[in-house]
Amino acid sequence: xxxxxxxxxxxxxxxxxxxxxxxxxxxxxxxxxxxxxxxxxxxxxxxxxxxxxxxxxxxxxxxxxxxxxxxxxxxxxxxxxxxxxxxxxxxxxxxxxxxxxxxxxxxxxxxxxxxxxxxxxxxxxxxxxxxxxxxxxxxxxxxxxxxxxxxxxxxxxxxxxxxxxxxxxxxxxxxxxxxxxxxxxxxxxxxxxxxxxxxxx
Numbered sequence: 001x002x003x004x005x006x007x008x009x010x011x012x013x014x015x016x017x018x019x020x021x022x023x024x025x026x027x028x029x030x031x032x033x034x035x036x037x038x039x040x041x042x043x044x045x046x047x048x049x050x051x052x053x054x055x056x057x058x059x060x061x062x063x064x065x066x067x068x069x070x071x072x073x074x075x076x077x078x079x080x081x082x083x084x085x086x087x088x089x090x091x092x093x094x095x096x097x098x099x100x101x102x103x104x105x106x107x108x109x110x111x112x113x114x115x116x117x118x119x120x121x122x123x124x125x126x127x128x129x130x131x132x133x134x135x136x137x138x139x140x141x142x143x144x145x146x147x148x149x150x151x152x153x154x155x156x157x158x159x160x161x162x163x164x165x166x167x168x169x170x171x172x173x174x175x176x177x178x179x180x181x182x183x184x185x186x187x188x189x190x191x192x193x194x195x196x197x198x199x200x201x
Contacts, residue, residue: 001032001033001035001037001074001076001163001166002019002031002032002072002074002075002076002079002107003021003025003029003030003031003032003107003162003163004162005021005022005023005024005025005162006019006020006021006022006025006031006075006107007019007020007022007075008020008075008078011080011106014123015080017078018078018079018080018106018107018108019075019076019078019079019080019106019107020104020105020106020107021101021102021103021104021105021106021107022103023103024100024101024102024103025097025100025101025107026097026100026101026155026159026160027097027098027099027100027151027152027155027159028096028097028152028153028154028155028156028158028159029096029097029155029159029160029161030094030095030096030161030162030163030164030166030167031087031095031096031097031101031107031163032072032076032079032087032094032095032163033093033094033095033163033166033167034070034093034094034166034168035073035166037073037074038070038071038072038073039070039071039073040064040068040069040070040071041057041061041068041069041070041071042067042068042069043067043068043069046069057069057071058117060072060077060078061077062114062115063114063115063116063117063193064115064191064193065115065190065191065192065193066193067115067193067195079107079108079109080106080108080109081108081109081110081111081120081122081133082108082109082110082125083110083122083125083128083130084108084110084125084127084128085098085108085109085110086098086099086101086105086107086108087107087108087109088109088110088113088145088148088149088152088188089109089113089114089145089188089191090149090185090186090188091185091186091187091188091190091191092167092168092171092174092175092186093167093168093171094163094166094167095109096149096152096153096156097152098148098149098151098152110133110137110141110145111133112133112134112137112138112141113137113138113141113142113145113188113191115135115138115191115192115193116133116134116135117135118135119132119133119134119135120132120133121133135195136192138188138189138191138192139189139192142187142188142189142192145188146185146187146188146189149185149188150185153178153179153185154181156175156178156179157179157180174186
């Protein structure tokens, strides 16, 4: 589920629509959390789909650490890419705002941590030397994203958390300790799906 203080808006001709904040969302806020309405499809299920549905899944889903395709039920599937994203995935099945997000500002993800099946080419952005997202970007940029998440977690207990009840039970104690600074955060690298490891198994 996406943060309640967001809505879909037209961004531009190139991007189309995107997700925009309607109120201030401070750094450290859960901006998205996996919930029971999100749909999960195995690799085999996607391969058996008709091309129309398979293309839809490829466009609007992300993949978890075992290769399942996750299709979000709400407008979170329309979050656009940025090499300087203001949201970052955690190893706990939710995303955090890694900086303050202001009303009217677009929420963005770096598609590099979403386990793409093929490269995604996006326009260059100032301050980034990247011109494409690759399926193995997590292996190359996880330290940067971990640093952003550690900083965001220092704000976790100081900001409103309307999605906190959606933190999965198996992660609740760990997240509480990470936010309190009493336990080390699990790396975003835990989200990486390695297709070669899957084939070897």
